[in-house]
Amino acid sequence: MDFVAIDFETANSLRTSACSVGIVVVRNGEIIEEVQTLINPLSEFNYYNTKIHGITDYMVQDAPTFQEFWPQLKPYIDQQTIIAHNASFDIGVLKESVNRCYEEQPQFQYACSYRIAKKIWPDLYNHKLSTVANYLSIQFKHHDALEDARAAALITIEAMKKTRTSSLKEMSLLHKIKVNSSLDTKKAPSRVKKSKEDMALPFIVPDNIEKNTRHPFYGANIVFTGKMDSMTRSNAAKYAADRGATCKGAVDIDTNFLVVGDQALMKYVEGVKSSKMQKAEDLIQKGIPLEIVGEQDFLRLVKH
Structure with missing residues (x-):
């Protein structure tokens, strides 16, 4: 033993x-x-x-x-x-x-x-x-x-x-x-499935842009994943879009922020990842300037 x-x-x-x-x-x-x-x-x-x-x-x-x-x-x-x-x-x-x-x-x-x-x-x-x-x-x-x-x-x-x-x-x-x-190289499959909200979240472009070009979200591409406690992801996406961001449904090389709901972020810290989180990590490892942001940090930034 x-x-x-x-x-x-x-x-x-x-x-x-x-x-x-x-x-x-x-x-x-x-x-x-x-x-x-x-x-x-x-x-x-x-x-x-x-x-x-x-x-x-x-x-x-x-x-x-x-x-x-x-x-x-x-x-x-x-x-x-x-x-x-x-x-x-x-x-x-x-x-x-x-x-x-x-x-x-x-x-x-x-x-x-x-x-x-x-x-x-x-x-x-x-x-x-x-x-x-x-x-x-x-x-x-x-x-x-x-x-x-x-x-x-x-x-x-x-x-x-x-x-x-x-x-x-x-x-x-x-x-x-x-x-x-330790010699195994196969990656463990994600234990988090895409939610219906993930698949339904539309491509959102700025509607009522605040003319603050210094805002962290101005001109940024943002993707959301995981349930948010403070608001729906659709509302969160609108707040971001109103500050000059473009909100999309999938992570790619043009993504600047992946915003993760608090519940999903806690699971992420423990190693449980959605496909969006895995994609974001892969891009970060390749040197893409992408940042993973928790719900509370998003709220702080969106009020900036």
């Missing part, structure tokens, strides 16, 4: 923006070591990410960058079995951060404690980290990297106890739990 649980927090929507990592080492079913550090992402902090994990740019000023911390992190990852909750997100952060440093990718196997919990406790109403931890009486502070990694480790230990298995491999064989290899 040997594995290493990890958890990353990020400064913004980019997976190269790790600002904290938690590491929990399990040997023979017992936690034997815990490591946590802040990381300077060399990137701006998004309001919504900070709202979730509480980490600010001021707090990481003297923290090591990912590249500086990598020599310490690598031995915990390379040739190990890794556990993370919603592993596609954390493994994505790890791989893309290593790529950004031009380092050789480590080799490891990994499994997702979310999927483990879904198999072992199928009757829970959902399998979010907080839900499963509460069910198993595991106390932790959510969105603290070390606390989340420890919770994922304890969930996996409890799953092995319940199934009376002594290794992740044994449990995965008995209960058809997928164990992935």
